[in-house]
Amino acid sequence: MxxxxxxxxxxxRDEERVLYTANVVKKFKKEETIVVVSxxxxxxxxxxxxARNVINMNESEIRREVEKIKRRHEIVINKCVHEKYKEECxxxxxxxxxxxxxxxxGISYVGELTPRSLDLVLSFGERLIAPIFSYVLKSxxxxxxxxxxxxxGIVTDSNFGRANPIWEKTKVLVRERVEKYLKDxxxxxxxxxxADEKGRITTLxxxxxxxxxxxxxxxxxxxxxxxxxxxxxxxTADPKIIPEAKIIRKxxxxxxxxxxxxxxxxxxxxxLEPAMEKNIPVRIKPLFNPEDEGTLITAECMKSxxxxxxxxxxxxxxxxxxxxxxxVGLPGIAARIFNALAKNNxxxxxxSQGSSETNISLVVExxxxxxxxxxxxxxxxxENVIKNIDCNRNVAILAVVGAGxxxxxxxxxxxxxxxxxxxxxxxxxSQGSSExxxxxxxDEKDSDIALRALHKEFISQEx
Numbered sequence: 001m002x003x004x005x006x007x008x009x010x011x012x013r014d015e016e017r018v019l020y021t022a023n024v025v026k027k028f029k030k031e032e033t034i035v036v037v038s039x040x041x042x043x044x045x046x047x048x049x050x051a052r053n054v055i056n057m058n059e060s061e062i063r064r065e066v067e068k069i070k071r072r073h074e075i076v077i078n079k080c081v082h083e084k085y086k087e088e089c090x091x092x093x094x095x096x097x098x099x100x101x102x103x104x105x106g107i108s109y110v111g112e113l114t115p116r117s118l119d120l121v122l123s124f125g126e127r128l129i130a131p132i133f134s135y136v137l138k139s140x141x142x143x144x145x146x147x148x149x150x151x152x153g154i155v156t157d158s159n160f161g162r163a164n165p166i167w168e169k170t171k172v173l174v175r176e177r178v179e180k181y182l183k184d185x186x187x188x189x190x191x192x193x194x195a196d197e198k199g200r201i202t203t204l205x206x207x208x209x210x211x212x213x214x215x216x217x218x219x220x221x222x223x224x225x226x227x228x229x230x231x232x233x234x235x236t237a238d239p240k241i242i243p244e245a246k247i248i249r250k251x252x253x254x255x256x257x258x259x260x261x262x263x264x265x266x267x268x269x270x271x272l273e274p275a276m277e278k279n280i281p282v283r284i285k286p287l288f289n290p291e292d293e294g295t296l297i298t299a300e301c302m303k304s305x306x307x308x309x310x311x312x313x314x315x316x317x318x319x320x321x322x323x324x325x326x327x328v329g330l331p332g333i334a335a336r337i338f339n340a341l342a343k344n345n346x347x348x349x350x351x352s353q354g355s356s357e358t359n360i361s362l363v364v365e366x367x368x369x370x371x372x373x374x375x376x377x378x379x380x381x382x383e384n385v386i387k388n389i390d391c392n393r394n395v396a397i398l399a400v401v402g403a404g405x406x407x408x409x410x411x412x413x414x415x416x417x418x419x420x421x422x423x424x425x426x427x428x429x430s431q432g433s434s435e436x437x438x439x440x441x442x443d444e445k446d447s448d449i450a451l452r453a454l455h456k457e458f459i460s461q462e463x
Contacts, residue, residue: 264312311454
């Protein structure tokens with residue numbers, strides 16, 4: 001059985017967790033196993049902060065911060081790596097730490113942080129832990145080697161920060177570079193990072209280690225992909241907001257993708273696409289109870305008494321309302337807006353257009369909103385088409401997801417009635433053609449209230 005195991009950042013927070021995780025690999029590994037790892041807990045955030053602030057730091061401050069990161073990894077080596085591998089492992093750590101320092105110093109000297117430079121800095125989280133984890137596996141008797149995502153064959157476009165695989169190349173290269181090791185070794189591959197066709201490091205978006213695992217699994221026709229997390233599995237809602245949220249034992253790709261897209265942070269939004277293409281089952285398993293079945297994600301929409309499987313909330317988004325009488329009857333306005341945003345690598349999360357054709361509403365990530373406004377203005381400059389663009393930066397999307405909604409009458413009425421009874425105003429509504437998702441926008445301050453009302457209406461009362 002060929003299997004891909006992916007382990008998350010919290011699972012690699014310190015030396016005890018690293019060693020525990022290595023023993024999970026030893027206990028549950030199959031005949032042909034690939035391991036994908038994320039950076040140690042907090043390291044990616046630390047690297048991000050360093051990259052953003054390095055312009056204002058002097059050389060000694062930069063070296064001191066790199067030394068802190070190096071020291072944290074060195075503790076893991078000292079506690080978890082066998083003596084016969086320790087020097088070799090530390091040499092790798094020293095080399096990577098020097099490269100990180102040089103990268104940060106270079107950004108400091110130039111005085112500018114580009115998306116390409118940011119991806120290079122962020123890549124060091126995974127690049128530091130992957131070789132260490134590989135040596136830990138060797139230390140407990142498992143033959144292993146470490147590869148970066150691009151050494152494993154993942155080639156992407158040059159959309160730094162949110163890169164997408166170039167599939168025709170990636171499929172060939174992953175087989176060439178990884179499959180040959182599976183008979184006698186476990187490859188440990190860095191999640192989250194890859195490289196473009198020029199060999200420049202790219203990242204797949206935050207949380208992209210899941211995506212790496214499913215890319216590798218798809219290219220190698222894995223029998224299953226296991227995503228080990230610090231949670232029980234996919235839940236009916238965020239348990240931090242809904243303590244009584246329940247684990248979802250079985251769910252379809254399409255339902256899980258909707259949840260990931262609309263804020264279920266357990267999964268990267270694109271992670272299921274490669275598995276879905278090859279119909280490879282994906283399991284979200286609890287790291288600290290690895291015998292538990294967790295959540296199984298497959299193509300089948302499981303028959304269930306539950307009309308709604310889960311409710312997700314996506315915060316840190318902003319809505320744009322685009323007005324203009326000049327839009328009425330003018331073909332291609334929406335296409336031009338979407339194209340302008342696409343050219344600037346801005347993802348549209350939701351769309352709504354009034355029947356009068358005088359306005360188009362859409363939702364984007366909050367960090368993209370200023371670029372979105374500028375892109376639209378640039379597209380229609382010197383044209384009397386768009387009169388105004390209103391922006392609300394304090395909204396959230398709620399998504400009600402479940403295959404049981406398809407063909408069931410009155411679901412939308414129940415959704416909006418429950419939200420209205422909770423005293424929450426709905427600003428924008430969208431329903432996908434798949435009928436497994438109803439999503440809508442509310443003020444962010446009201447999102448938790450709406451979530452509780454919907455969970456009570458569709459899930460808690462049906463226990």
